[in-house]
Amino acid sequence: MGLLDYFRSSQPKGSANMAKERLQILVAHDRAERHRPSYLPNLQREILEVIRKYVDVDMNAVSVNYEQEETHEVLELNIVLPDTARNRA
Amino acid sequence: MGLLDYFRSSQPKGSANMAKERLQILVAHDRAERHRPSYLPNLQREILEVIRKYVDVDMNAVSVNYEQEETHEVLELNIVLPDTARNRA
Numbered sequence: 001m002g003l004l005d006y007f008r009s010s011q012p013k014g015s016a017n018m019a020k021e022r023l024q025i026l027v028a029h030d031r032a033e034r035h036r037p038s039y040l041p042n043l044q045r046e047i048l049e050v051i052r053k054y055v056d057v058d059m060n061a062v063s064v065n066y067e068q069e070e071t072h073e074v075l076e077l078n079i080v081l082p083d084t085a086r087n088r089a
Numbered sequence: 090m091g092l093l094d095y096f097r098s099s100q101p102k103g104s105a106n107m108a109k110e111r112l113q114i115l116v117a118h119d120r121a122e123r124h125r126p127s128y129l130p131n132l133q134r135e136i137l138e139v140i141r142k143y144v145d146v147d148m149n150a151v152s153v154n155y156e157q158e159e160t161h162e163v164l165e166l167n168i169v170l171p172d173t174a175r176n177r178a
Contacts, residue, residue, distance in 0.1 A: 020121065021119060021120060025115065025117075026113075029110075029113075032109065039144075042143070043139065043140065043143060046142070050135040050139060053135070055128075
């Protein structure tokens with residue numbers, strides 16, 4: 001399954017006509033050493049700061065999901081962006 | 090299919106014992122307006138800069154994939170990280 005397919009399948013159905021701006025960021029980390037602390041939480045914070053340079057992000061519109069296994073961790077950020085007019089810099 | 094499953098299925102088989110450090114970043118953007126230029130290429134550059142604060146990234150070990158459809162675009166960064174010893178800050 002290609003990436004576009006994955007993201008398409010994870011979109012809410014019937015939302016095509018609403019033309020909502022959405023940004024989804026996934027960070028997956030395969031760790032060689034399981035005992036080191038994860039830097040993903042810090043990375044997440046900094047990535048959000050970078051994104052805010054480009055679009056106006058309401059922190060209430062950001063949902064974060066973090067999954068961790070022994071040597072594998074995935075961070076997911078879902079951001080619903082405000083109306084297009086506000087983004088046009 | 091959950092996120093962890095997606096990333097697990099996209100891992101190369103038989104690499105478990107090699108304990109390679111890998112970082113995979115996906116950015117998916119649903120665009121309300123198809124005619125505006127994409128900011129994902131710039132975002133990609135800045136996200137890479139953030140990552141390099143945390144780990145020692147060899148730019149030759151970064152592969153980039155970008156897929157675009159009318160109002161949907163996905164950026165994928167795959168990074169093979171160097172041996173753990175070099176990452177330990």
